[in-house]
Amino acid sequence: xxxxxxxxxxxxxxxxxxxxxxxxxxxxxxLIQKHQEAIDHLxxxxxxxxxxxxxxxxxxxxxxxxxxxKALNVFHKSIHNQPKAQVDSNHFxxxxxxxxxxxxxxxxxxxxxxxxxxxxxxxxxLEAEMSLLKAKLKALAEMEKHYQRKENIFFPYFEKQYPEYxxxxxxxxxxxxxxxxxxxxxxxxxxSIIDIKQINKLLxxxxxxxxxxxxxxxxxxxxxxxxxVSEDLWEEMNQQSVEIGYSFIDAPEFKKKKMKSEKTNQKIxxxxxxxxxxxxxxxxxxxxxxxxxxxxxxxxxxPVDITMIDENDRVCFFSxxxxxxxxxxxxxxxxxxxxxxxxxxxxxxxxxxxxxKSGEKDNESFWIQMKGRFVLIQYFALRxxxxxxxxxxxxxxxxxxxxxxxxEKRLMD
Numbered sequence: 001x002x003x004x005x006x007x008x009x010x011x012x013x014x015x016x017x018x019x020x021x022x023x024x025x026x027x028x029x030x031l032i033q034k035h036q037e038a039i040d041h042l043x044x045x046x047x048x049x050x051x052x053x054x055x056x057x058x059x060x061x062x063x064x065x066x067x068x069x070k071a072l073n074v075f076h077k078s079i080h081n082q083p084k085a086q087v088d089s090n091h092f093x094x095x096x097x098x099x100x101x102x103x104x105x106x107x108x109x110x111x112x113x114x115x116x117x118x119x120x121x122x123x124x125x126l127e128a129e130m131s132l133l134k135a136k137l138k139a140l141a142e143m144e145k146h147y148q149r150k151e152n153i154f155f156p157y158f159e160k161q162y163p164e165y166x167x168x169x170x171x172x173x174x175x176x177x178x179x180x181x182x183x184x185x186x187x188x189x190x191x192s193i194i195d196i197k198q199i200n201k202l203l204x205x206x207x208x209x210x211x212x213x214x215x216x217x218x219x220x221x222x223x224x225x226x227x228x229v230s231e232d233l234w235e236e237m238n239q240q241s242v243e244i245g246y247s248f249i250d251a252p253e254f255k256k257k258k259m260k261s262e263k264t265n266q267k268i269x270x271x272x273x274x275x276x277x278x279x280x281x282x283x284x285x286x287x288x289x290x291x292x293x294x295x296x297x298x299x300x301x302x303p304v305d306i307t308m309i310d311e312n313d314r315v316c317f318f319s320x321x322x323x324x325x326x327x328x329x330x331x332x333x334x335x336x337x338x339x340x341x342x343x344x345x346x347x348x349x350x351x352x353x354x355x356x357k358s359g360e361k362d363n364e365s366f367w368i369q370m371k372g373r374f375v376l377i378q379y380f381a382l383r384x385x386x387x388x389x390x391x392x393x394x395x396x397x398x399x400x401x402x403x404x405x406x407x408e409k410r411l412m413d
Contacts, residue, residue: 008046016036016050018074021113023059023067032074039075044082044220047075052164061173061343068170079215085222090252092154092237093222099146102248107207110136114203115197134189138412141182143210145249147175148327153240154225156331159339161227170342171216174209176342181206194349240329308382309337311389313353325375325396356381357389367399374400 016033022028032039038046047284054064072079087094113133120126151172159165186203188195238254245251279293290298299319300304305326308317318328332340341349355361356379366377376399382390 008043011038011042012046012049012053015042015046016053019050019054019071020057022070023054023063028070028074030306036396039078042075042078042115044079044223047072047079048162048167048219048224051167051170055166055169061170065170065173079219082219083223084218085226087226092234092241093226095238095241095246095249095252096146096150096154096222096247097218099143099247100218103140103143103146103210103214106136106140107210110203114200118200118264119127130189130194134186137182137185137189137206140206140384143247144179147178147244149241149244151175152327153331156209156329156335157229157233157237157340158221158225159335161230161233163225167221169314169339169346171213172342173344176344178206178209178213181209204347205373221375237331240331244327244329260328303397305394307394308391309353311393313337315340316391323398325370325373325398351380351394356392359387359389373398374403392411 014035015038018031018038021031054068059067085093085097087097089095092106110133113129114138115233116129117126117133117376138163155165155168155172158168169241181202185199185206188202235254238252242251279291279296281292283290283292283295284327300318300321302321305321305328306317306320306325307315307328310316315335315337318332319326322351337349337353338346352361352364355364362381364379368375368377376397378395378397379392380395381392384390
């Protein structure tokens with residue numbers, strides 16, 4: 001029997017060498033022959049561990065994504081022999097897979113439209129097909145909720161439960177590829193000059209990225225996560241998903257968690273009572289007194305999103321305003337700020353945090369336009385009385401209407 005059947009470390013080492021050499025330009029045919037045993041007997045877990053090691057090798061993300069895609073094409077048969085996660089439809093992963101099925105239906109509906117715009121010569125019919133294609137593609141934006149729940153809820157839990165988690169950064173990067181292509185497609189379809197060739201290319205990219213994510217979720221990531229993450233945490237993920245929402249499906253109805261005993265009930269009631277009492281605790285801010293309840297209410301009513309990172313780069317707090325610009329979930333508490341950002345922008349975050357720690361900077365501002373609004377994002381270093389770095393806060397504010405202000409409006413007016 002081959003050493004690769006029962007020796008997972010040998011398989012991983014061989015598969016890593018195959019991927020690393022493939023990325024660095026060695027001939028695929030020779031590599032396949034050299035590593036055929038490991039390829040034939042690979043497990044889903046092997047791929048996730050190999051990608052983790054490739055990320056740690058600091059291979060540029062674009063090269064890494066291309067190389068992984070080539071490798072997964074070689075591994076296709078072995079990967080598709082792996083069992084998918086078996087869960088009911090109300091399990092967090094079951095919901096994700098239901099959304100994938102709905103996405104597949106919508107992608108299938110787009111295929112004939114994409115074909116027709118290349119064949120139709122009649123301008124009226126072509127315009128009608130283009131209009132329908134635009135509507136179908138716009139509806140695909142609903143899948144954003146699926147990706148947001150992964151990035152802001154599922155990823156943090158998986159990171160805490162599975163040490164070799166850095167494949168998530170590659171998947172997040174592909175999410176961003178999808179977002180970029182969707183934006184480019186809508187711009188092309190709204191342009192006064194229609195470039196069919198460019199639309200074809202972008203449609204091809206969109207289909208490739210979306211189907212790649214579905215396959216990697218269901219054959220690689222989800223089966224591993226099902227074994228790595230404990231059952232009670234899946235229930236937490238479901239509860240936190242409600243605020244973000246769902247893609248193409250109605251919000252599931254979750255059953256309330258049953259208590260194991262009356263003793264457990266008493267513990268929960270005691271915990272709730274303690275929290276109620278704690279809310280009346282008076283906080284001395286030197287410039288005034290507030291109860292904890294009042295302080296929470298104040299933070300949540302400020303017209304800004306506030307997120308706090310401690311001196312160890314871990315998220316320790318975020319406010320909960322009625323309207324927010326970026327999704328947040330309790331799952332990110334304790335997560336490193338580096339893992340809260342897509343791979344391509346991590347270096348910007350690290351540079352800024354290091355500048356705060358060194359004292360080079362005390363604040364920094366960025367501004368973006370999203371969903372027709374102008375959003376100001378500011379970062380402020382936190383320092384104690386002795387000027388020691390204690391973390392930083394991110395403050396995001398919609399300043400669209402503020403930028404339009406002119407003249408004066410006094411309180412008495």
